[in-house]
Amino acid sequence: MEINKTFQETEVEAVLSLLDQYQDNSKIIAGGTDIIIQLHQGRVNPEVLIDISNLNEIKEIKQIEGRILIGSATTFTSLMKSQVIPKNLWGLIEAASQVGSPQIRNAATIGGNICNGSPAADIVPPLLALNSQLVIANKMTERKVPLETFFIDKGKVDLKNNELLSYIEFENIKENQGLGFTKLGLRKALAISRISVAVFLEMKDGCFNEIRIATGSCGKFAIREKEVEDFMRNKQVTDELIEAGANLYSNIILKRLAGRHGSDYKSEAIKGIFKDGLGKATHLAKKGGV
Amino acid sequence: MKKRGKGIGSIFYGTGYGNGFPDVSNAIAELLPDGKVAIYVGATEVGQGAKTILSQIAAEVLGIPLQQILFVCEDTATTPDAGTAAASRQTYNTGNAIKIASENLREEIYRLAVEHLKINSKVGLKMADGKVYLNSFPSLAVTFKEIADTFSKQNKRKTLRVEGSFTALTTKMDEETGQGAPYWPYTFSVYGVEVEVDTETGLVEITKAVCAQDVGRAINPKLVEGQIDGGFAMGVGYTIFEDLGLQKGEMKNRRFSNYLIPTALDIPELEKIIIESPEETAPYGAKGIGEPVMIGVAPAILNAIYDAVGVRMTEIPVTPEKLLKAINKAEE
Numbered sequence: 001m002e003i004n005k006t007f008q009e010t011e012v013e014a015v016l017s018l019l020d021q022y023q024d025n026s027k028i029i030a031g032g033t034d035i036i037i038q039l040h041q042g043r044v045n046p047e048v049l050i051d052i053s054n055l056n057e058i059k060e061i062k063q064i065e066g067r068i069l070i071g072s073a074t075t076f077t078s079l080m081k082s083q084v085i086p087k088n089l090w091g092l093i094e095a096a097s098q099v100g101s102p103q104i105r106n107a108a109t110i111g112g113n114i115c116n117g118s119p120a121a122d123i124v125p126p127l128l129a130l131n132s133q134l135v136i137a138n139k140m141t142e143r144k145v146p147l148e149t150f151f152i153d154k155g156k157v158d159l160k161n162n163e164l165l166s167y168i169e170f171e172n173i174k175e176n177q178g179l180g181f182t183k184l185g186l187r188k189a190l191a192i193s194r195i196s197v198a199v200f201l202e203m204k205d206g207c208f209n210e211i212r213i214a215t216g217s218c219g220k221f222a223i224r225e226k227e228v229e230d231f232m233r234n235k236q237v238t239d240e241l242i243e244a245g246a247n248l249y250s251n252i253i254l255k256r257l258a259g260r261h262g263s264d265y266k267s268e269a270i271k272g273i274f275k276d277g278l279g280k281a282t283h284l285a286k287k288g289g290v
Numbered sequence: 291m292k293k294r295g296k297g298i299g300s301i302f303y304g305t306g307y308g309n310g311f312p313d314v315s316n317a318i319a320e321l322l323p324d325g326k327v328a329i330y331v332g333a334t335e336v337g338q339g340a341k342t343i344l345s346q347i348a349a350e351v352l353g354i355p356l357q358q359i360l361f362v363c364e365d366t367a368t369t370p371d372a373g374t375a376a377a378s379r380q381t382y383n384t385g386n387a388i389k390i391a392s393e394n395l396r397e398e399i400y401r402l403a404v405e406h407l408k409i410n411s412k413v414g415l416k417m418a419d420g421k422v423y424l425n426s427f428p429s430l431a432v433t434f435k436e437i438a439d440t441f442s443k444q445n446k447r448k449t450l451r452v453e454g455s456f457t458a459l460t461t462k463m464d465e466e467t468g469q470g471a472p473y474w475p476y477t478f479s480v481y482g483v484e485v486e487v488d489t490e491t492g493l494v495e496i497t498k499a500v501c502a503q504d505v506g507r508a509i510n511p512k513l514v515e516g517q518i519d520g521g522f523a524m525g526v527g528y529t530i531f532e533d534l535g536l537q538k539g540e541m542k543n544r545r546f547s548n549y550l551i552p553t554a555l556d557i558p559e560l561e562k563i564i565i566e567s568p569e570e571t572a573p574y575g576a577k578g579i580g581e582p583v584m585i586g587v588a589p590a591i592l593n594a595i596y597d598a599v600g601v602r603m604t605e606i607p608v609t610p611e612k613l614l615k616a617i618n619k620a621e622e
Contacts (some may be wrong), residue, residue: 050516101553184493186531186550186610187492187531187550187555189553189556262611265610265611265615269614271490272488272490273490275490
């Protein structure tokens, strides 16, 4: 099959109509940094390409009633430059800044990174740690799903062929909260993450009042680490607690990746990556500074 | 925890094919009708700057600006064999061949200038800016163009062409004792690097580096620096990144997404020290440094890793995976 039609729309409505019309025969293209390669390799064979990179409506980042909404067609570069993102959400900016190279970040979008379903997607762990919801639209209606349940398998997500991911939203961060992110890449640019960890924290009286942790590149898709979270929540922050949390985390990863290439390394390295991400989150939460 | 360490790696390198293998470069120098000079040589430019420095050598011998040299290479129909762009031999071997061809051309031009100027000796003649003149009476002069014209009239429109050939000294080593003089000349180089090792992830970051490189003579210092920068980056890739992932003879990492080479961000600032100690047998003393600038990088980094975390790595590339394993093993 060959692409015989491409559309470039400026209204979300128009895209939804096209999706409704072409369904399985169509593919959405935003930044194109993944799909162009998939097209070249013959891994996807749509008849119709629908370009959403001109949908200004979903290219912005807004704050509405204590929630932050990121349009799915926002590029990593615009996320990095956004004035809407408070300082203690730095983990989100850090994750965006470690995607590929400047050229890729100028084109690639947040929505694309999510919908592509890669376990190594850099922006997913921080969004998971923020308890993000996805706003998904079709021609008739709109639904909201937690990001956590959106991933079905490696490269497979809960998005139907007539649907468009339009927004990613989460509660805005408070002064005593912080989001940290640490990625282990094997070089400083253009590195696919080997492990990434995002940590969301709320500090109160020297305790982890709330803690949410998400891991990337250690399984079929990025996931929350609820066992580690439960272990650390509501406890006084001490070096011993952090050490014990890191060891628990390491055991969980070792079990999850059992028998897979690199499991020994990842379960070891996760300790350092986790502590680094946790340290950044703690620093941001203490600093407040919205 | 991040630990820092320093290490050096020093090397010496024998230029050319060595060990008795014939190592010959040939070149042709030609006086063109417009007074420019063409050099024909089979040397290959692979980005190392051979075209530039080989042209500089000819221009220097003939006292003409670089723009007056027409440099023809890589065309087997028109150029004589100058061996491979390998073994860091083009500067030394082909440089010598071009210098000899240019000197032979200079002698021919002097001979023709003596006739043209109706003097009885070439003693006191000089060359500059495409002219031959008598040093004690500079207005007595003849241009390269006039000499080319005269030669062409006397020789049925032919141009003045001369050859030059250089054979490097290389003898076979004694197979029993390993003794002998396999190469000439040798080049010396030292790298110093500082690394930061993350003991929890095994990641190695090169934070600072310096290279002191013996070049004989730097015909083009900027190109020497470029060679050092390139060799260092390749050495860093060789030491800590580039992993074919061979498993039972099969390459697992066969794309640039998993066969990693360093990016600009992975390469720290490199201080370059050019050591000039002219080699008697080399063209203007210059020796090649293509390979030498890469060789010392790995031992320097491995020594720095040892200094940082006390672990001797004996296999490259030192991937974070291998290093973390070794660090943990050493701690047990």
